[in-house]
Amino acid sequence: MGSSGNRKETVWLTGASSGLGLSCARAFVKAGCNVAAGARSFASSEGVEDDAGYHLPLDVTCEESVTSFAKKALALYGPPDILVLCAGILILGPFEEYTLDEIHRVMDTDFYGMVRTVQAVLPLMREKGSGKIICFSSINGLLGIPYQGAYTSAKHAVEGFCESLFMEVRPFGIQVTLIEPGDHRSGSSAYRAHALRASENPAYHPSFDNVIAVIRHDEENGSDPERLGKKVVRLSRRKKMPLRRRIASPDQHLAVFLHRILPGRLFMSVISSYYRTYQK
Numbered sequence: 372m373g374s375s376g377n378r379k380e381t382v383w384l385t386g387a388s389s390g391l392g393l394s395c396a397r398a399f400v401k402a403g404c405n406v407a408a409g410a411r412s413f414a415s416s417e418g419v420e421d422d423a424g425y426h427l428p429l430d431v432t433c434e435e436s437v438t439s440f441a442k443k444a445l446a447l448y449g450p451p452d453i454l455v456l457c458a459g460i461l462i463l464g465p466f467e468e469y470t471l472d473e474i475h476r477v478m479d480t481d482f483y484g485m486v487r488t489v490q491a492v493l494p495l496m497r498e499k500g501s502g503k504i505i506c507f508s509s510i511n512g513l514l515g516i517p518y519q520g521a522y523t524s525a526k527h528a529v530e531g532f533c534e535s536l537f538m539e540v541r542p543f544g545i546q547v548t549l550i551e552p553g554d555h556r557s558g559s560s561a562y563r564a565h566a567l568r569a570s571e572n573p574a575y576h577p578s579f580d581n582v583i584a585v586i587r588h589d590e591e592n593g594s595d596p597e598r599l600g601k602k603v604v605r606l607s608r609r610k611k612m613p614l615r616r617r618i619a620s621p622d623q624h625l626a627v628f629l630h631r632i633l634p635g636r637l638f639m640s641v642i643s644s645y646y647r648t649y650q651k
């Protein structure tokens with residue numbers, strides 16, 4: 372049961388088919404909410420209702436798809452009390468070797484996809500005079516990680532977008548919060564593609580391989596996605612949500628803190644040596 376008396380809260384959620392989005396969808400369903408769960412792969416299971424909610428097809432890179440998702444979710448459950456934006460992809464590679472199309476694809480999903488969905492939902496929340504928007508950023512929204520340049524750029528855009536949005540929609544009773552996860556075990560490697568030309572340029576060997584090995588290790592030993600799902604539900608229940616909520620391991624919290632206090636070049640050296648970008 373939701374927090375609004377006997378009425379079930381309605382949650383619209385993007386990226387619900389995998390990883391942290393799936394964990395959040397399950398946690399909201401478990402908490403008694405109606406969840407309109409969107410993902411591209413739900414095109415083949417549209418109308419199925421399971422422990423992640425009611426499956427609806429959604430491609431956040433396509434305006435018609437976002438509009439159609441919004442229409443169907445509205446007809447099903449009414450306007451959302453909570454919008455959770457998890458859809459995301461990551462393409463690994465040296466900036467020199469990314470194609471612009473690859474950078475565009477990451478931005479289109481992780482940033483513009485979020486903007487498109489928020490634009491579709493804001494009129495409904497404004498009319499209601501309330502709503503909570505929960506946007507998935509990342510530790511990469513706060514600091515750069517080598518060979519995750521496209522993703523880091525998109526997540527930095529998400530951070531700026533949410534700060535501006537927070538102030539604009541607050542007068543309408545709408546709250547905005549950023550979730551900044553560190554590594555979690557959940558992510559599917561299907562969404563961690565390598566840039567087509569990632570391994571072609573010998574100038575970036577073995578640095579690229581070292582970094583990929585560290586990223587893989589960190590993901591495999593990451594935090595529990597189920598716990599994150601529960602934390603997001605708890606956060607959504609707060610009368611006043613914070614602007615930011617970092618859900619990360621102690622060393623990742625430390626990295627963010629050091630990023631804030633250390634001179635830039637020194638911090639870059641710390642991160643570079645962690646990822647072994649200099650090691651030959």
Ligand SMILES: NC(=O)c1ccc[n+]([C@@H]2O[C@H](COP(=O)([O-])OP(=O)(O)OC[C@H]3O[C@@H](n4cnc5c(N)ncnc54)[C@H](OP(=O)(O)O)[C@@H]3O)[C@@H](O)[C@H]2O)c1
Pocket residue numbers: 385386387388389390391392409410411412413429430431432456457458459460480484507508509510551552553554555556557558559562563593
């Ligand atoms: N996992 C982590 O450690 C971690 C850390 C920091 C931040 N995050 C953030 O948390 C969110 C979830 O990441 P994840 O790694 O847990 O998930 P994931 O397993 O990589 O899954 C990504 C989700 O996004 C959906 N998606 C991708 N492109 C889409 C599109 N064009 N339209 C609609 N949905 C799309 C996928 O579903 P379909 O393919 O079915 O569309 C899938 O449900 C992302 O925003 C990510 O940046 C994750």
